[in-house]
Amino acid sequence: MTLIFAHRGAAGTYPENTMAAFLEAERAGADGIELDVQLTKDGEIVVIHDETVDRTTDGSGWVHGMTYRELRKLNAAAKWDGRYGHCPIPHLEEVLAWLGSTRLFVNIELKNSLIAYETLEQKTIALVRRHGLEKRTLLSSFNHNSMRFCRTVAPEIETALLYMEPLYDPWTYVRAMKADGVHPYHRTVTAAFVADAQRRGLAVRPFTINKTEVMKTMFAYGVDAIFTDHPRRAKEWKEKTP
Structure with a gap:
């Protein structure tokens, strides 16, 4: 059964990586949410995709150059013409506390490719453990060194490798990384690849799938999950798929 993960929450219709987007994902019937984490200047884990706040908020500057208190004053819904009022950048603790009731x-996703946030892995894992969500959590990153480190620190939490281009001899590589799954760009995914991965006990969860035709194809391939900005649309298509 293909699961539906709401990419940055229901980011197609709500401000991405906000509690409003995550709440909508649950209402839409998603099986899970996807979010991005980084560290503030004072070492707090915040949920935001870009390394700067410019695109998604009414502020400007680097996430790692601002304190948590400074970041909380920004409006992550500022680019939505007032439709959602003030949505602060969430702390990972806030999201995980809510998830416990769902x-x-x-x-x-650990956003540690451009900036090597020291202790991001350890702090994230500690929060997941504190909330008892080890079995409902996947850790992913384009930084595969980070994923290998997470596997060492927290073998009980699933890890997955994000990538844009096809990997050469992916099975040898994924085995060396001791990862549980792969999160490839959807254009690199074929039916044969999915079948081969699943035979080897590896999950395939392509990103980011918003067009209904591509959703239909991925459901037909039997991928383990898709990431989409439109979980409600994906849920409707999933129910139509035989």
Whole structure:
């Protein structure tokens, strides 16, 4: 069964990586949410995709150059013409505390490719453990060194490798990384690839799938999950798929 992960929450219709977007994902019937984490200047884990706040908020500057208190003053819904009022950048603790009252899975993407946030892995894992969400959490990153480190620190939490281009001899590589799954760009995914991965016990969860035709194809391939900005649309298509 293909699961539906709401990419940055229901980011197609709500401000991305906000509690409003995550709440909508649950209402839409998603199986899980995907979010991105970084560290503030004072070492707090915040949920935001870009390394700067410029695109998604009414502020400007680097996430790692601002304190948590400074970041909380920004409006992550500022680019939505007032439709959602003031949506602060969430702390990961806030999201995980809410998740505990739901049945949702969470994919936490560590945004540590451009900036090597020291202790991001350890702090994230500690929060997941504190909330008892080890079995409902996936850790992913384009930084595969980070994923290998997470596997060492927290073998009980699933890890997955994000990538844009096809990997050469992916099975040898994924085995060396001791990862549980792969999160490829959807254009690199074929039916044969999915079948081969699943035979080897590896999950395939392509990103980011918003067009209904591509959703239909991925459901037909039997991928383990898709990431989409439109979980409600994906849920409707999933129910139509035989």
